Amino acid sequence: MKIIKKWALLTAIILVISFGLTACNITGKISEIPITGKVAEEQSNELFGNQFELLAEASDLFFKENRIQIMEPADVYNKVLLIGNPNYYVVDLRLSGHFAGGSIQGSVNIPYSSTWRMGQIAKLPKDKKLVLVCYSGHTASQTAAFWTMLGYDVAVMRYGMAGWTKNKDIIGSGTLPCAPFDNPISQEPIQFNDSYTLPGIDEEVTNLAELIAKQSEKFLTSGKGSVITIGTVQTRIVEGNEDGLLLVDIRQSQDYQAGHLPGAINIPFQSLAEPANLEKLPSDKTVVLICYNGHFASQAARVLNQLGYETVAMKDGMSAWTPDSAIIGANPIDCSWIVDYPTVYIKGESDETGVGCS
Template sequence: MTLAGSYRTLKTLILSVLLLLSLFLLASCGSDQSTTTSTQAEDTPLTRRAQEVFATTRGSDSEFPGNMITAAQLAAILQDPQRSQTISLLDTRPATELETQGAIPGSLWIKMQSIADPESLAKLPRDRTIVCISPTGHTANQVCTTLRWLGYDAILLKYGMGSWTQTPAGKDITAADAQRAIDFPYPVIEAGGVPAGNSVVKATATFTAPPENEYDELQQVAQEYMSDNVLDQEYPFNNISATNLYDRLSDPVLREETWLLDIRSPAAYDSLGHIEGTINIPWRRLGEPENLGQLPENKLIVVIGDNGRDSGQVTGILKMLGYSAVTLRTGMAGWLPTPETQEILDAVAAAHYPVATN
């Protein structure tokens, strides 16, 4: 072999070795990246509090399932001299609605966007159950979850003021949402299974206030979230209607940017059906690190519940954790006919309790 031939052979050998080495290093880097990706949510005061709030959501075996009280239950408590001393009424409707529609006697009014301000929180009792009141329950759910985040025992009037007395919001919004529960062409998966009404869902922990040394951080996050919870945004008060969601899912680009989270019980998810492509993580277990770690940080999370008053409580926590999230307004009851659909209509039709006009 000539000297030139030997040189070419050596050069080829060196290039081959370098190529193999490059491929090995590239594969190693790719392997390292995949193995360092964690499905566990980071352990912080915020994620710990989220887990606590989710886990202590009142179960179906509670007097107030899902942290919600009906108008009939509230009326009975207010008429009981002893039990009426165990609750406090918090009305966060627009001031104009109080002036024109009145309020439940004994209510304290605080502007919703100011509810997590220190001066507002100072007005609220920690030794009573706070009943949060909004026009239809679609914003009281977020007030309720914010207060629970800060250690207040809070529940919400399930269908809002529209279930207490005849109001334009009750007639035009709540009823309209329920009546819009049609079979959208978007696929719904019906898996059968145990009827939802036969399942019992329980809280998995006891509700407590957050640690004092973490309270300031939690309060600041809550204050920022509530102050930005307004009507004038793409999804007013962090709610998306069934029609708008259908349009979004029908657009291939927007569908790719959307993540559907169904927080109902597995029994309801299976027996009542669910929107195709949803991920079912039951409400009370959502805060567990392995579940919270599944949520995407670069997509719009649409939270789906039975009626929207439940899922809005989840949306509030996710927003405080920094996720982009909205609530499917009226939940699956606004997507297809469910037992909850008729319950909403019945609640609005039965609204007849007294109000104070001063």
């Protein structure tokens, strides 16, 4: 009950702030808005308190709520596109040129690199479920975490356009592996008792929504990658024993115990932002998150990046690391279920900020 009340309060504050956002502007920053009543009494020109702790508490509530829906491409086709359901709003996060070359009918385009721009976010409907689509599901999952923390109702289409069509001209670099690797597995749990100093955050913001947006802006404009491939993990960590990366398996403990990457520690998704677990994460190493198929790891990577950690998700997760479903905790990856759902071609070129925002 305490968690629900805290989340409700945080969401209420964020919603009040978000409804006052302007549409697209040059700077992409949140504008000054008049707020009255109790919120105005509690709000000043500066967000007081330990900003890391405030954001960590909001992050912990995000993980425990676990509200982001993963929609199958078939459900998007049947429940959204086929009947024209007005309760859904499809947002394509791919580059504008790829969006124009083939997209889901009725979707709008906000390229991933600009998903931090509050002017664009403010134009998204609060009364609909946003269905995010990218190349393979990973950057959509990252964005879903960010926008959910801003108060939006967000879903992710599993495997992105790679799960929607077999057309490689549309999929681009998002092609799925059609069979899992058969990489080494360990059943020896790793006891990890190290403790690290928590990152510091000190931004000139007036509220939690601005802080969340600012931290995502910093990540998205840094040029840092959001995923690491299985081949890189195998070469650099498992075979190369590289010390600059920490493997963190965020699956449920029973699935971790059934089998995991050699050297990986276990911090389940829902407890990832608890204070004791955040202290286990080093700020001088890259944290590699591993889940079932990459979607949950991508959500978690964005939240931890917002907190100041260097974090990436292992692309496609355990479903592509091993063919053993008993170890994965889900089915291994394959392409046999993919069908060619219809796409539309947009004549002409979109600008880099995406359709619907100049």
